[in-house]
Amino acid sequence: MPANLTQQYLKAEAEYRRAATPEEELDCLQVMLRELPKHKGTDKLQAELKHKISKTKKEIEQHRQSGGKKGGGFRLPRQGAGRAVLIGGPNAGKSQLMCNLTRATPEVAVYPFTTHEPVPGMMSWEDVMVQVVDTPPITADVFAPATQGLIRSADIVLLLIDLGSDEGIEQVQEVLDHIGRTKTRLANASHFDQAEVGVIHTKTFAVPNKIDLPDAADRLELLHAFCPLEFEQFVISAETGQGLDELRLAVYNSLDVVRVYTKMPNKKEADYDRPYTIGRGGTLREIAQLIHKDFAENLKFARVWGSNIHDGSQVKADYVLHDKDVVELHI
Ligand SMILES: Nc1nc2c(ncn2[C@@H]2O[C@H](COP(=O)(O)OP(=O)(O)O)[C@@H](O)[C@H]2O)c(=O)[nH]1
Ligand SMILES: [Mg+2]
Numbered sequence: 001m002p003a004n005l006t007q008q009y010l011k012a013e014a015e016y017r018r019a020a021t022p023e024e025e026l027d028c029l030q031v032m033l034r035e036l037p038k039h040k041g042t043d044k045l046q047a048e049l050k051h052k053i054s055k056t057k058k059e060i061e062q063h064r065q066s067g068g069k070k071g072g073g074f075r076l077p078r079q080g081a082g083r084a085v086l087i088g089g090p091n092a093g094k095s096q097l098m099c100n101l102t103r104a105t106p107e108v109a110v111y112p113f114t115t116h117e118p119v120p121g122m123m124s125w126e127d128v129m130v131q132v133v134d135t136p137p138i139t140a141d142v143f144a145p146a147t148q149g150l151i152r153s154a155d156i157v158l159l160l161i162d163l164g165s166d167e168g169i170e171q172v173q174e175v176l177d178h179i180g181r182t183k184t185r186l187a188n189a190s191h192f193d194q195a196e197v198g199v200i201h202t203k204t205f206a207v208p209n210k211i212d213l214p215d216a217a218d219r220l221e222l223l224h225a226f227c228p229l230e231f232e233q234f235v236i237s238a239e240t241g242q243g244l245d246e247l248r249l250a251v252y253n254s255l256d257v258v259r260v261y262t263k264m265p266n267k268k269e270a271d272y273d274r275p276y277t278i279g280r281g282g283t284l285r286e287i288a289q290l291i292h293k294d295f296a297e298n299l300k301f302a303r304v305w306g307s308n309i310h311d312g313s314q315v316k317a318d319y320v321l322h323d324k325d326v327v328e329l330h331i
Contacts, residue, residue, distance in 0.1 A: 009035035013192055014279070017153055017200070020077050022063065026056045048197040076120055076150065080129035081277035082255035085150045088160030089171030090137040093209040095119075097160065097238035098134040101248065118146055125252040127275055128259060140174045143182070151184050156254040157204040158247075159186060159231065163219045164210035169227050188230055203254060204231045207247065212237040256280045258323040260287050263305075270305075270326040278321065285317040288329060298331040 009032055016028035033049045036042055086094040098104055104121025119134040133154075135147045151157055159175070162168035179186060185193070186204040193199035206229045208220055220235065234250060236243035259275035278286045284304075288296040296317075305311045306325035321327070 004037055006035045006037075017190070018078060019153075020075065022056050022059045026053065026060065029053045029056060044197045045194075076118060076133065078131060078153075079120070080122055080131045081252075081257050082155040083131045083133065083150075083153065084123070084156045084158060084251050085133045085135060085147075085154040086158050086160060087135050087138060087147065087151065087175065089139060089162065089168075089175055091165070092137070092160035092162040092168070092171070093164075093238040094134050094137075094160050097158070097207075097209065097236070098132060100238050100241060100244060102132050104132075104134070118150055123248065123251070125248050127272075128252060128257075128277060130251060130255065138175045138178055139171070140178060143178045148179075148182055148184050151179070151186075151202050152200045154202050155190070156251055157186060157202050158207045158251075159204055159229075161206060161208040161223065162210060163208050163216035163223075164213045166219070168219060169223050172223075172229075173227055186231070188232070205247075205250065205254075206231040206233040208233065208235045209238050211235050211242060212240045258282065258321055258325070260321050261324070261326045262287075262291065263326050263328045265328055265330065275324075281320060283317060284315060284319045284321060284327065284329075287321065287327060288317070291329070295329060295331060300330050302330060303328040 012028045012031035012035065016025060016032065019025040019028055029049055029052050033046070033053065036046060036049065038046065086097060088094050098119065098121060101123040102121030104119060116136055118136070121132050121134070122129045123132045124130075133150055135150060136142070136144055138147065159172070161172045176186070183196075183199045185199060185201040187201035188203065189201070190203045191201050193201060208216075208223060210216055211220070223229075232250070234243055234247045236247055238244075255277075256279060257277040258280050259277055261270040261272055261275050263270035276287055276290050278290070284302050285296055285299070288299045288302075299317050301314050301316060302319070303312050304315050304319065304321075304325055304327050306322050308322045309315075309325075
């Protein structure tokens with residue numbers, strides 16, 4: 001593992017996962033290459049970054065030539081505080097869970113392969129919105145490139161397991177085997193693989209579903225015995241809603257964000273309708289950037305109200321914000 005990756009490198013790497021456009025990807029890759037310590041241990045990673053940079057440049061060029069119409073693969077714009085991606089074998093209950101977590105209405109059906117395209121929706125947790133994406137089933141034969149891209153870009157993957165059928169365990173094994181043959185990995189924490197170039201690990205929860213059915217508890221025991229998973233587990237019924245409150249909370253917590261409300265200098269009350277969200281440890285500068293890039297450039301100071309600070313204190317751009325802080329920006 002190449003030691004001493006800088007904060008800037010790690011930040012660019014995190015942003016790369018979240019990039020919505022090839023242009024954003026290119027920016028991140030260039031920062032990563034610049035920040036990567038150059039020595040023998042990082043030769044492979046350097047080569048990989050250079051290869052990705054030239055590939056991304058080509059993608060941007062092709063996109064321009066086609067007049068911005070076609071080009072590149074499937075890209076779903078990110079929305080909300082983060083992205084959760086639902087995956088699993090056929091009939092595991094992905095679409096049912098999607099219906100229950102969001103207002104989206106993917107088709108739920110007793111026959112497999114009803115979902116052909118990824119379907120996005122928004123889940124709310126308190127006053128935060130999180131993007132949830134339903135995907136086509138993964139089997140021994142089928143693993144759509146679009147699904148793989150979504151897993152790599154996800155903040156959290158929910159691996160649905162069917163406790164309603166004796167084939168459920170076999171199906172999840174097939175899902176894991178198939179993903180294992182690609183450069184994408186399901187893991188306990190998200191990170192880039194430092195040993196195997198190009199491999200991305202994405203944080204995953206195991207979500208055994210249909211616990212409302214009579215034989216489900218027995219099948220859950222079989223799952224633990226024959227296919228032990230290293231992931232944190234949430235047992236649910238997507239149909240009855242059992243376990244979904246815990247799952248929503250865990251999804252929100254896995255994003256590791258803080259909420260910040262803004263207040264106009266001439267107003268008494270903050271705007272509590274919709275918070276801005278930034279990664280925990282993020283600064284005032286990031287909030288200013290989210291609002292407008294001119295704000296970030298011209299920011300003089302801000303007043304902050306919150307649990308960790310004397311109300312109305314004046315702070316600078318590098319101030320680290322806490323959950324539910326209210327900020328009043330002065331430019
Ligand atoms: N009993 C029960 N049935 C469920 C549950 N979740 C999904 N189902 C049923 O399982 C079938 C497949 O669900 P669906 O969401 O379409 O699966 P997908 O292929 O993973 O999207 C449908 O008949 C659903 O009604 C659950 O929690 N309990
Ligand atoms: Mg479906």
